[in-house]
Amino acid sequence: MASELSLTDVVAGYGRAAPVLRGFDVEVPAGKIVCLVGPNGAGKSTVLKVAAGLLAPREGAIRIGDREVTRQGPQARLAAGVSLVLQGHSVFREMTVAENVLLGGYTLRDKAVLAKRAAFVKEVFPVVADRWGSLAGLLSGGQQKQVEFARSMMVDPKVVLLDEPSMGLDPKATSTIFDQVVRMRDAGTAVLLVEQNARRALETADLGCVLDLGRVHISGPARRLLADPQLGELYLGASAPLKGHP
Numbered sequence: 001m002a003s004e005l006s007l008t009d010v011v012a013g014y015g016r017a018a019p020v021l022r023g024f025d026v027e028v029p030a031g032k033i034v035c036l037v038g039p040n041g042a043g044k045s046t047v048l049k050v051a052a053g054l055l056a057p058r059e060g061a062i063r064i065g066d067r068e069v070t071r072q073g074p075q076a077r078l079a080a081g082v083s084l085v086l087q088g089h090s091v092f093r094e095m096t097v098a099e100n101v102l103l104g105g106y107t108l109r110d111k112a113v114l115a116k117r118a119a120f121v122k123e124v125f126p127v128v129a130d131r132w133g134s135l136a137g138l139l140s141g142g143q144q145k146q147v148e149f150a151r152s153m154m155v156d157p158k159v160v161l162l163d164e165p166s167m168g169l170d171p172k173a174t175s176t177i178f179d180q181v182v183r184m185r186d187a188g189t190a191v192l193l194v195e196q197n198a199r200r201a202l203e204t205a206d207l208g209c210v211l212d213l214g215r216v217h218i219s220g221p222a223r224r225l226l227a228d229p230q231l232g233e234l235y236l237g238a239s240a241p242l243k244g245h246p
């Protein structure tokens with residue numbers, strides 16, 4: 001079966017500057033969490049922008065299932081099943097949780113479908129159900145992130161793209177967020193997860209991919225990447241001393 005989402009040989013960047021991605025590949029299979037790791041400024045958010053149709057690649061191809069969507073913009077990508085949750089906070093604080101979540105379903109014309117999706121996301125994200133009528137601004141940072149997750153799931157996406165969802169959260173909220181990412185996968189949505197909290201993200205993910213210098217440095221089962229000693233030193237913040245350097 002084709003992956004839900006694939007980027008092949010992608011070259012992409014900004015303006016006239018040298019490209020940030022220089023032949024980048026990633027595949028997000030159905031039912032899997034793929035974690036994208038890499039140093040600050042490596043181009044992780046750029047990968048998500050290219051996947052969501054916010055940035056057109058200079059070269060390469062993007063496919064959703066077996067359909068090529070390289071030249072399609074963000075609305076068409078969303079309609080085809082790719083939903084993006086941006087870095088930082090994007091809830092409307094003066095609106096209720098319900099209004100924030102239902103915004104994600106603005107393309108759903110059929111009221112019955114909308115109601116069914118709302119019931120579904122309330123099941124996946126209990127805090128969304130509990131605080132349905134509250135102003136979103138009254139929720140904690142971690143709860144607001146779950147409102148964003150719920151909003152992204154309204155269209156019944158094939159893949160969600162999550163850009164550093166644990167950023168700025170305390171350890172307990174971070175834990176909840178990673179649990180909810182697993183619930184999204186178990187609810188049938190593949191996930192491409194970008195995280196600065198690389199070790200924790202790889203412990204949660206099925207597959208991992210390390211981006212460095214515009215290309216895939218290494219990819220494979222997340223467990224294997226976690227066990228790779230070289231990766232630990234370079235990317236995972238391990239404190240093991242470098243061999244041969246007393």
Ligand SMILES: Nc1ncnc2c1ncn2[C@@H]1O[C@H](COP(=O)(O)OP(=O)(O)O)[C@@H](O)[C@H]1O
Pocket residue numbers: 014020038039040041042043044045046047
């Ligand atoms: N809108 C933009 N215009 C110009 N350069 C950008 C823009 N966004 C990101 N960049 C540059 O692209 C590179 C990769 O950025 P980004 O994808 O945000 O990295 P990461 O998410 O891995 O930290 C950086 O050098 C950054 O400065």
Ligand SMILES: [Mg+2]
Pocket residue numbers: 044045046087
């Ligand atoms: Mg980023």
